Amino acid sequence: MFERLDRYKAELAKAREKKAEIDARVRALEKKCQEEEKTAVHDMMKAADITPEELQKLITYTRIQGNMPGDKSVGEIVNEEGITDETED
Numbered sequence: 001m002f003e004r005l006d007r008y009k010a011e012l013a014k015a016r017e018k019k020a021e022i023d024a025r026v027r028a029l030e031k032k033c034q035e036e037e038k039t040a041v042h043d044m045m046k047a048a049d050i051t052p053e054e055l056q057k058l059i060t061y062t063r064i065q066g067n068m069p070g071d072k073s074v075g076e077i078v079n080e081e082g083i084t085d086e087t088e089d
Contacts (some may be wrong), residue, residue, distance in 0.1 A: 061080075
């Protein structure tokens with residue numbers, strides 16, 4: 001009499017189990033992406049031989065310009081005076 005209900009409950013339990021597995025995989029992949037982004041930024045800083053303060057200037061410059069610098073080198077940007085982050089308090 002309750003065969004369909006039992007099947008639905010079993011299917012629901014399987015679906016919840018799969019969802020938990022997928023959620024765990026999503027969290028693991030998000031963590032891997034974050035770690036890879038941090039590594040990439042670190043590698044770029046090291047390759048460009050810039051300090052964290054100079055990186056902040058570069059980020060501020062690209063935020064002000066709305067894109068990556070095409071006509072200036074990283075060295076020109078980080079040594080440029082007058083680039084400040086207006087969001088700082």
